[in-house]
Amino acid sequence: MIPFLRLRPRRRSTSQHSQSRILGLRALLLAGGAALSPLAGHAGVAATTSTSATALSRIISDYDAYSDILDPVTAGQRGDRAAAILWPDDSPAAVTRHHATLQALQTRLRAIPRASLTGEAALNDDLLSWQMALDLDGHRFDEERIPFTADEGFFQTPNYAADGTIIRDEADAQAWLERLRRLPAYDDIEIANMQRGIRTGFVQPHLIAVKIAAVTATQAALPAEQSPLLKPFATLPASFSADRQQALRQEALDIVRTRIKPMERKVADFFKTSYVPASRATLGASSLPDGRAYYEYRVRHETTTDMTPDQVFALGQSEIARIRKAMDAQIAQTGFKGDFKAFQEHLRTDPEFYVTTRTALLEKASRLAKRVDDQLPRFIGKLPRLTYGVRQVPEAIEENYTTGRYNPGSPELGIAGGLMINTSHLDQRPLFELPTLVAHEGVPGHHIQIALAQEMTDLPTFRRNSNITAYVEGWALYSEQMVSEMGLYDTPYIRFGMLSMEMWRACRLVMDVGIHWKGWTRDQAMACLRDNTALADKNMQNETDRYIAWPGQALGYKIGELRIMALRHRAEAALGDRFDIRHFHDVVLDEGAMPLSLLEQRVDAWIHAQQQAVPAPAAH
Secondary structure (H helix, E strand, C coil): CCCCCCCCCCCCCCCCCHHHHHHHHHHHHHCCCCCCCCCCCCCCCCCCCCHHHHHHHHHHHHHHHHHHHHCHHHHHHCCCCCCCCCCCCCCHHHHHHHHHHHHHHHHHHHCCCHHHCCHHHHHHHHHHHHHHHHHHHHHHHCHHHCCECCCCECCCHHHHHHHCCCCCCHHHHHHHHHHHHHHHHHHHHHHHHHHHHHHHCCCCEHHHHHHHHHHHHHHHHCCHHHCHHHHHHCCCCCCCCHHHHHHHHHHHHHHHHHHHHHHHHHHHHHHHHHHHHHCECCCCHHHCCCHHHHHHHHHHHHHCCCCCHHHHHHHHHHHHHHHHHHHHHHHHHHCCCCCHHHHHHHHHHCHHHCCCCHHHHHHHHHHHHHHHHHHHHHCCCCCCCCCEEEEECCCCCCCCCCCEEEECCECCCCECEEEEECCCCHHHCCHHHHHHHHHHHCCCCHHHHHHHHHCCCCCCHHHHCCCCHHHHHHHHHHHHHHHHHCCCCCCHHHHHHHHHHHHHHHHHHHHHHHHHCCCCCHHHHHHHHHHHCCCCHHHHHHHHHHHHHCCCHHHHHHHHHHHHHHHHHHHHHHHHHHCCHHHHHHHHHCCCCCCHHHHHHHHHHHHHHHHHCCCCCCCC
């Protein structure tokens, strides 16, 4: 899983022309986006003099600028100083302008004859058409009214920005100070959005609101001197004199103390006195205004398919039955005497499967990560240059945090990716699940896929930085299976742990649909995890609440994994001895994230090309 900023897709943007494009496009946005300037295209668009390709290049450039404006946090993280002082603007006026801009871009794109495009240009058109249609389809639901999930949201966005900010010179320092000064205005916009949600009945359930009230209260109570927002000033270049370093740190602390801490207290008070009392008693998205249509949209959004909620539910049921048989086989291999429930209790309580210190858990995860690193070249042909680190989830946010997560790095700023490990509640962080967690969140999962995409400088930025759940999380879940081929699941207990994690993702399909479509209670949903996995109670609670707070997001994982695995089996059957696992993985990875239907077309084209290729003569 990667960090949440907003419910709509978060794009990580990179472009050498982005500062001028952002400034130019921002002026046009203020005019309603009726017309957009013809700006220079990206190198990744096919080099051709055709009118269609040139028009597409200009649209892509404008779309990338539009995306940077939507998300200046990640634009700033890759060195864009025009964006480095800004926060997202989700105000109704801004959203209206964004919508008009996107409609204008779509009109221009539809005017290009699809048949006139070939190669990369055709793929760019397909991907951009799909993304625009999806974004425009979701506009009517006004998701800005709920800017948070069960453990993250707008109140954590500044901390995420701080983690990705490196100060190299005075301009960087002044940009971060200015961004801090603007933070209260950003929070005011989000409060206004939530107030609109309260007025219209588009709010989170009570149990989620209570959780976030506690999180924001803890954040507000943290002394100014301990604010994560001071992190960029913790290490400054030697070019700064000692006096200048101290002056900058003091100025940042003054801003935090006089502007940001009062705002954090205002946010916490809003949740306590306004949001919690107005939160809803129901759990499912279907209970929201226009809720059933909204949930159907969320299913399409996260799975990139036309599957109905009921079809997703049925798929989940079949996967649960399949995985349960495989789990029983691993229990038999352990020699354990007892039923499934007794084995679950054994795994959840035997000290053999747990460490007793935070450091020990981080060391175990680090060792597993290096074991995977050792095997990667056998399975993937093209690997990223950007490295990653194993990091501890900050203790201030660990209570409601998932067991692990990936924080993308920045090749431009020299920031490594981060495999985040939750080291709280050590009696509920079993070692038999750790190899699978490392594979998913680190390598060969999120880090490999996301870092490779970030480094594809020959592609348009919207393709390099797209966050399509079914693809991104589907690859990460598929990676858990790949690690089995690397030999890391070397005991029946660890293999059971892998299956338990896979069962967890299968349960998501029935839990998410059960909650948001069928009216299930929290306990009904959690029963799937309780009855079929070895997950600890704390994890089961946090995960169930995550699905309640973030409709549909959990569906993309299993659906994406199953599609990638099916494509691999198709390629193996078609190519026989000519199948090369490294080449297959490169085909899946080397064009960036895409909807599953386009990925299938891409793999089918590769299979056909391999079948037509003349085999190399045998060496003598």
